[in-house]
Amino acid sequence: MSHTVISHDGAAIAYDREGEGPPVILIGGAFQFRAFDPATRRLATLIAQRGYTVVNYDRRGRGESAHDARMGLHESLADLRAIVAELERTHDLGVGVALFGNSSGAAIALAAAAHGLPVTAIVGFEVPTGTEQGADGAEFLTGLRERLAGDDADAVVEYFMKDMPPEWLERSKASPAWPLMVRIGPSLEADAEALAWAQSAPHADLFGSITAPALLLVGDQDAPSGMGPAAEAIASALPNGERRGIRAIDHAWQPEDLAAAIADFLDANVPR
Template identity: 55%
Template sequence: MTAFATSADGTRIAFDRVGSGPPVILVGGAMQFRGFDPATVELANALAEHGFDVVHYDRRGRGESPADQPITLAQTIADLRALTDLLTEGADDAVALFGNSSGGAIALAAADAGLPVSALVLFEVPLDEERGAGGAEFLAGLRERIRDADGDATVEYFMKDMPPEWLAGARASGGWPIMTAMAPSLEPDAEALAWTQSAPRAELWADIDARTLVLVGSQTQDVMEVAARSLVDTLPHAERRELEASDHQWEPKRLALVITEFLVD
């Protein structure tokens, strides 16, 4: 049953909560929300079976969390803070964050912003080169298309550096209208990725004390391997692990086992 947390600006953030135990919040990447992402629903249920209190939520501007534009990274972090406060009930407890793809960059930004994060699990965060300008340029281009209210152009632009067959498959699918409707909510993804290039990474997240597991698929793009190495080299407490996965996708029960092993270690 859907529940709601109220963010700092009054926006209601819809979520499902399953299980009991140490709290875990699942931070979706581009195009993900509960009604459009059955794999993460299954992941939440599998983690609950392993003894966790799991929140799977619709990010601002998606699903049952409608919001006015512009949708920013700061607002997205405030939404996570509201969910964290709900899970910890104002106590000194901390939460673990699982960030998928660009959701991993959002999770990093949330931890850097001071949210009480005990652990991070990051799957294939698509980082560009350290201190590069590509992220800022990409963000500017995305914002231009969002301002033009062109959902098709926005999603096409967001996917322009992905394998061409991914975009072709998305356009041919019945989910394309859903993807284009949520296009404005892609801005925090691009903003978080640009933030990872805004300073030397060892300095940028020097205050992130959370233990971090950096996951890459056994069959992945070279850019994901390079990004994983950058994360492990620059985060204070990070380790890399390969997960049996391909094409930037994972199997929920297998991933739940890997996350569980890391969090209970």
């Protein structure tokens, strides 16, 4: 059953909630939302079966959430705070929420924790950040915003995917999913802004205040270039961070494998 919470600016954020136990919020990466992402829906069910209350939500600009609102990182963090407030209202929340972030969603999760969201644990899969204090994230954000200000909606998604394997873009443009991807293009600003934020200062300054246990996962087959070193660097800067491998290929995971990794980590680190 779909639920709705109203964020700070009146934007409606739609989400599913299942299971009982300590709360976990799943933060999608680029292009992910509930109707377009059966793998994350399955992931939510599997984690819920391990004894957790799991929230899988449509980020603003996607699916059933508001499309007529600002879509930057600030708004994305406010949406997470609104979901947490709703969980506090309807559940005995305790000491906070666990976060799972996929790809650029992991950068959003880290930003949320760094900006004061009450977090019990963080798990991130293949955070696609550049090198520490590199300029590429800020340059990419500028380029994306230039295209968002233009009148070519396809160009927004083409630009966002420019550094991915060329066949990924070719397959996307040839698939029935392309119009949906183009429609949610404006929401990619938050992804790009989170990745730019992750390079905006030394890792120790950005991540040093995040004391919650954190697990950075990297696929064991054909992980995109740079994601392994990025995970290692971020994990090293987190006071309680670690990097692990997981069975995955080409930046894609199987729900059963990922659910087990997440739930095992939460079982070991989240109080009940």
